[in-house]
Amino acid sequence: MSGPAAPRRPRRHDPGRRDRLIDAALTVIAERGVAGTTHREIARVADVPLGSVTYHFASLEEVLREAFTRHAEAAAQVFDRRLSAVRDRDAAVEAVISLVAEDLLGSQDDLVLAVELYVAAARNPVLRAVTQAWMQRSRRALERHFDPTTARQLDALIEGLVLHSALSTDPMTPGQIRQAIERYLR
Amino acid sequence: MSGPAAPRRPRRHDPGRRDRLIDAALTVIAERGVAGTTHREIARVADVPLGSVTYHFASLEEVLREAFTRHAEAAAQVFDRRLSAVRDRDAAVEAVISLVAEDLLGSQDDLVLAVELYVAAARNPVLRAVTQAWMQRSRRALERHFDPTTARQLDALIEGLVLHSALSTDPMTPGQIRQAIERYLR
DNA sequence: GGGGAATGTGTACATCCGTACACATAATAT
DNA sequence: ATATTATGTGTACGGATGTACACATTCCCC
Structure with a gap:
């Protein structure tokens, strides 16, 4: 050990701190869950004092809302981009x-x-x-290539496959994913 | 209002209190979520003093484990029973x-x-x-009538349909559920 | 029926949490 | 340059929580 290890927190006045706090919140949610997400934990991860979190957000719920909104936005965007890059239905299936x-x-x-x-x-x-906004957006993306009913059911199938696989001891292989989706879409 | 409303808690020495506590825990989890499940809330729902919960369970995690185990057991049993009551595949599809x-x-x-x-x-x-035990058991039940690969994928589809529908503004109709499952099973 | 074990109960305590708030510092407008 | 505002920081407080534990009551075996 080399001395008392300078506390060193000279990072005063950095713009974009609010953004970093939202990112830190997402990290904490992923690591400890919503239940383990506290002002203090977010502050620790972002390396800012406790008061900084309460300054930028009126309440914990506001942090959660902004964090989840950002995440959903990013996820939906990926979905959108991939599906809007293809033209025919077969390519859409491959994209999914x-x-x-x-x-x-x-x-x-x-x-x-x-x-x-x-x-x-x-x-x-x-x-x-x-x-719901997230769901709606991914459904809309699917509706570029599939009829509304199919889009919704396919969305549900995707959700189930991902969830089921992630919680299982042996995750599904990409081949099994492909088979399930192709079997549904015929 | 009629008087100071007798506190009345004469229920000393009732066997099966542990069971009632587990049921109370499931009620609390459903109402307030795991995050809102505390010794005190469980005690309140079961109408027993706080000390009773800590006496019957070594920790909160033990309560959660027993509660979820009981619930999964019951759910899997329903699954089992329905699927073991049918003989041919068509009937199995209807059961699902x-x-x-x-x-x-x-x-x-x-x-x-x-x-x-x-x-x-x-x-x-x-x-x-x-x-995982719960998933395995429902998969086993499906494997009575479908091959292992189909059983797993069907299980995932079911999970997705239920989850997706429950979180959506407009839940799926039984007809849509039927269509999705039949479309996958062809 | 007596005594030890099992079961039940109330209180206390250390800890963590959300939030409030007084004060400090930097940015900006005039 | 000064005043005003925006931003940042540290501390404090009331409330809730998990758990420990001393004490009471009932059961059960002899």
Whole structure:
């Protein structure tokens, strides 16, 4: 150990601190869950004093709302972009498959955040609105290539595949994902 | 108002109190979520003093584990019973459809408990084991009538349909549930 | 029926949380 | 340059929570 380790917190007046706090909140939610998300934990992760969080946000709910909104926005955007880049239905099917396979094998955090949002939405009207906006947007993206009924059912199937796989001991392989989706779409 | 309303808590020495506490815990989880589940709230719902909860359970986690285990057991049993009562595949499909439609239109609590269990399982190894046992059991039930791959994918589809419908503004109709399942099973 | 074990109860305590708020510092307008 | 505002910081407080524990009551076996 080398001395008392300077506390060193000279980072006064940085713009964009609010943004960093939202990112820190998402990190905390993914790591400890909504239940473990506190002002103090967010401040610790963002390396700012406690008072800074209460200054930038009127309440914890406001932090959660902004964090989940940002996450949903980003996720929906990925969905949108991939599906708007293809023209025919076959390519759309491939896009959906690779999307799911990547979301699955990719960031585990994304799934955790989704589930955390679901349970939070079950009791918080504001977060429920965020969830519904997210769902609606991904459905709209699917409706570029599939009829509304198919889009909705396909959305549900995707959700189930991701959730089921993430909680299972042996995750589904990309091949199984492909098979399930193709079997539904025929 | 008629008087000071007798506090009246003469219920000393009732066997099965532990069971009632587990039921009370499930009620609390469904109403307030895992995050809102505390010793005191469980005691309040079960109408017993605080000390009684800490006497019967070593920790809050033990209460949650027992509660979720009981719920998963009951849910899996329903699944089992319905699917073991039919013989041919067509009847099995109908059983699955009515199962989902009833779980959907029926107890909203069941869905909430499922989602709460999912998020709790994401961070608690003990609860993850409970979840996996539950999943395995429902898969086994499906495997009575479908091959393993189909059973797993169908399980995921069911999960997605239920979850998606419950969080949406306009829930899916039984007809839409039927269509989605039939479309997957062809 | 007596004594030890099991079960039940009330209180107390250390800890953590959200939030409030007084004060400090930097940015900006005049 | 000065005044006004925006931003940042540290501390404090009331409330809730998990758990420990001393004491009461009932059960059960002899």
